[in-house]
Amino acid sequence: MKPAAFAYLKPENLAEALQFVADNADDGKLLAGGQSLVPAMNFRLARPETLIDISGLEALDGVNDRPEALSIGALTRHATFHKPVSDGALGRLLVKVVGHIAHYPIRQRGTFGGSLCHADPAAEWCLVATALDATMRLESSGDARDVPAEAFFRGSFTTALEPNEILTRITIPKLPDATGTGFVEFARRKGDFALAMALTTLHLEGNTIRSARVGLGGVADRALRMTEIEAALVGKPATPETFVTAGQMARDQISPRGDIHGSAEYRRDLGGALLERALAEAAEEARGAVST
Amino acid sequence: MSDRHDITLRVNGATHHVNVEPRYSLADTLRDACGLTGTHLGCEHGVCGACTVLIDGRATRSCLVFAVQVEGSEIETVEGLAEPDGTLHPLQQAFWEHHGLQCGFCTPGFLMLALGALRENPDMDDEELRDLIASNLCRCTGYQNILTAVRAAADMMRAKAQPAPNP
Numbered sequence: 296m297k298p299a300a301f302a303y304l305k306p307e308n309l310a311e312a313l314q315f316v317a318d319n320a321d322d323g324k325l326l327a328g329g330q331s332l333v334p335a336m337n338f339r340l341a342r343p344e345t346l347i348d349i350s351g352l353e354a355l356d357g358v359n360d361r362p363e364a365l366s367i368g369a370l371t372r373h374a375t376f377h378k379p380v381s382d383g384a385l386g387r388l389l390v391k392v393v394g395h396i397a398h399y400p401i402r403q404r405g406t407f408g409g410s411l412c413h414a415d416p417a418a419e420w421c422l423v424a425t426a427l428d429a430t431m432r433l434e435s436s437g438d439a440r441d442v443p444a445e446a447f448f449r450g451s452f453t454t455a456l457e458p459n460e461i462l463t464r465i466t467i468p469k470l471p472d473a474t475g476t477g478f479v480e481f482a483r484r485k486g487d488f489a490l491a492m493a494l495t496t497l498h499l500e501g502n503t504i505r506s507a508r509v510g511l512g513g514v515a516d517r518a519l520r521m522t523e524i525e526a527a528l529v530g531k532p533a534t535p536e537t538f539v540t541a542g543q544m545a546r547d548q549i550s551p552r553g554d555i556h557g558s559a560e561y562r563r564d565l566g567g568a569l570l571e572r573a574l575a576e577a578a579e580e581a582r583g584a585v586s587t
Numbered sequence: 588m589s590d591r592h593d594i595t596l597r598v599n600g601a602t603h604h605v606n607v608e609p610r611y612s613l614a615d616t617l618r619d620a621c622g623l624t625g626t627h628l629g630c631e632h633g634v635c636g637a638c639t640v641l642i643d644g645r646a647t648r649s650c651l652v653f654a655v656q657v658e659g660s661e662i663e664t665v666e667g668l669a670e671p672d673g674t675l676h677p678l679q680q681a682f683w684e685h686h687g688l689q690c691g692f693c694t695p696g697f698l699m700l701a702l703g704a705l706r707e708n709p710d711m712d713d714e715e716l717r718d719l720i721a722s723n724l725c726r727c728t729g730y731q732n733i734l735t736a737v738r739a740a741a742d743m744m745r746a747k748a749q750p751a752p753n754p
Contacts, residue, residue: 296630300608333653337650346609399719400636400648403703404648404651
């Protein structure tokens with residue numbers, strides 16, 4: 296359980312890091328928190344010739360709380376979100392989500408951007424980015440581009456990031472005041488990879504749904520945003536019956552793969568059930584947000 | 588390609604000059620180069636938590652960090668817990684008194700995990716403590732005694748942190 300030998304580069308700043316990734320585009324690998332990469336190296340599933348350690352680049356660490364959006368540095372540690380990073384629904388939602396990410400010591404070191412670039416289909420931040428329309432800032436030497444989440448994630452462990460690029464910041468639009476949020480995940484043991492998870496937001500007028508976001512994770516090769524279900528929810532009352540119907544739509548629309556942790560049928564049913572619960576949670580929060 | 592690096596590590600307040608390959612984990616380096624064998628290696632892929640140490644105060648799996656990465660950081664290991672005269676740290680005392688260990692292999696990891704988390708939040712409730720100690724694997728004591736020990740240690744640490752009452 297020791298990694299293969301590699302050369303180690305520690306850039307002093309982003310410009311140097313971009314130069315290093317350009318110079319090592321064939322066989323180099325970025326090291327951020329290392330909580331997924333290093334286990335893969337210890338198993339020798341990953342054998343990079345060169346590691347470019349960006350974990351010390353302070354410019355990429357930290358959250359910028361802007362009026363319309365959160366701008367999250369790619370190297371912001373998961374543990375930063377243990378407390379709300381901003382007032383309002385989005386900050387609260389991120390607190391709900393972060394407790395499901397692995398265990399406490401992993402959250403102390405693992406990074407937000409590293410998780411997105413790893414693109415595990417069961418990763419919580421990937422679902423957050425997909426469901427909430429995050430935008431990824433990808434920089435290379437002398438160039439930069441903004442890629443929306445739906446174009447960034449391309450499949451299991453596969454993203455739009457080119458070998459000469461670094462994900463530097465993630466922008467997530469703020470949610471309107473009085474938005475209720477729900478996040479529900481099921482794993483066999485606390486801290487395990489999720490078998491499935493659901494993320495929802497609801498905006499209510501009285502008890503009528505005015506807008507909704509629905510995302511599912513762990514049930515496909517990437518996180519899914521369920522736009523048909525979102526459209527079907529608008530105008531409906533926020534009642535258990537509505538949520539059951541939405542859960543059934545989800546069961547009809549997803550085709551998860553089975554593995555030793557759960558059969559395909561089980562995961563399909565789980566995805567629908569978790570969505571029902573997440574919608575109920577969001578509705579309850581939305582009602583509380585309106586009444587306060 | 589197998590270049591070696593001369594690095595300086597700060598461990599429990601002492602300075603260690605070591606020569607490492609980049610691929611040496613912090614855990615292996617602590618044990619083999621610094622002679623600090625209190626940090627144990629179980630799974631070597633971040634699951635068991637036996638190798639947990641504090642890096643700049645954060646409880647971290649030292650099998651998932653390379654020694655070359657932590658030059659300039661303050662590292663704390665289980666060897667730094669007790670006082671120089673041998674007086675046990677409240678966490679060590681509590682694990683002893685409440686039978687929080689049996690074979691003891693996982694114990695250094697649990698102690699450092701609890702230390703890092705209690706410094707961040709000295710007032711964790713039982714649910715938070717259960718959530719926390721689920722981070723590490725223990726295969727013989729059972730978690731109930733570890734929970735009891737960490738809770739007792741938290742009480743002792745809070746009492747110590749408060750100024751003595753006026754006579």
